[in-house]
Amino acid sequence: MKRLLFDILGITVGSALAALSLVIFLIPNRIAAGGISGLATIIYYLTEFPVGILTLVLNIPLFIAVIKVLGLSFGIRTIYGxxxxxxxxxxxxxxxxxxxHDLLLATIYGGIVGGxxxxxxFNSRGTTxxxxxxxxxxxxxxxxxxxxSIFLADGIVVLLAGIFFNAEVALYAAIAIFIHSKVIDLVQEGLRFSKAVFIISTNPEAIKDEVMSExxxxxxxxxGYGGYTGDEKDVLFCIISRTEVAKLKRVVSKIDRKAFVIITNVHEVLGEGFKEIS
Structure with missing residues (x-):
């Protein structure tokens, strides 16, 4: 019950922000940034019918169709959202x-706030x-x-915006969709970027012990084994924070200056020593 209440609160706050992005930035500038809300924006300018009611009216048949074809896979959080x-x-x-009323500013900030x-x-396990x-x-x-499928659905809305408004507005709508998606990913994955490290060395045991202790x-x-030589090799793999990269390099360099080291970005790490799995 406690989890459900937190989810409902999150859906409420998130829905309010998404609605604000439409009202403050997107709808007044005719930027139909995909989805049902984008389609509702187009219809609003053709009929002056309220966007909110249009969004709900357009969502209802979709919701019924999904339940009929795929079963009740969305549930109470989607209805509430x-x-x-x-x-x-x-x-x-x-x-x-x-x-x-600057199209570029409206596109950027509408995409950010909406995303x-x-x-x-989405983090609250809901959807609009x-x-x-x-x-x-x-x-x-x-x-x-x-x-x-999402790309196709959004693409159709952008195409309709180009037909009923103009090509310039449709291009801005495409940018808003891109910003939307990136901000959504950022919110879901978080800002805690970590580093994944692969180390190939002739002295893996010493490096392993030093990394674990230092x-x-x-x-x-x-x-593993060498593709050219066929020799068996131990490959060390570990996850570290960005602030630990320089220290790790010093540890490896101290033991084996000829070691082969690969350091790559990791968007999210869950588990001991990092973010707790929720």
Whole structure:
């Protein structure tokens, strides 16, 4: 129950931010940044029908179709997210001032705020409906991956924006979708970038012991062999923070200056010594 309450709170806050991004930046500038809300923005300018109600009305048949075809895979959090998102849009639109009519600024900040809101919703195991549900249906009937299905659904909305508005606005909408997706990833993966390190050395035991004692990091030994020589080699693998990179290099250099070291970025690490799995 406690987890559900936290999820509901997260969906509420996230839906409010996503609605604000539409009301303050995207809708006033005719930027239909994909999804059901983008389609609702286009219809709004053609009919003057409220965007929030349109979003909910367009989501309902999609929701019913998904339940009919795929079963109840979304549940209470999606129903709550759909309704809350739609209510916030129509609640904010008459009272919240438009901050800019510069298309570039509206695209950038609309993408950032909207992505932040949706990222919070997704982290709370919810969704505002729209593209997610459409993507599942496209995936079911065409065999396209969910990612490809989302791209197709958003692409159709952007194309409609180009037809009913103009090509320039459609291009800005595409940029907003890109920013949206990147911010969502950032919210879900976090800012705690770590480093994955692979070390190939003639003295792996000494390096392993030094890393474990000096950096207090666990080391995994992978069995490998040289592609050219065929000689068996132990490959050391460990995860360290960005601040530990220089220290690790000094440790390896002290033991084996000819060691082969690969250091690469890792977006998220869960487990002992890093972020707890939730």
């Amino acid at each position: 759909m309704i809350t998102f739609a209510v916030f849009i129509d609640l904010f639109q008459p009272v919240v001032p438009v901050l800019t 932040l809101g949706l990222g919070i919703v 409906g729209g593209t997610d549900m459409a993507a599942k249906l496209i995936n079911h009937y065409t065999g396209l991956s969910v990612g490809e 950096l207090d990091r666990g080391v995994t030994i992978l069995n």
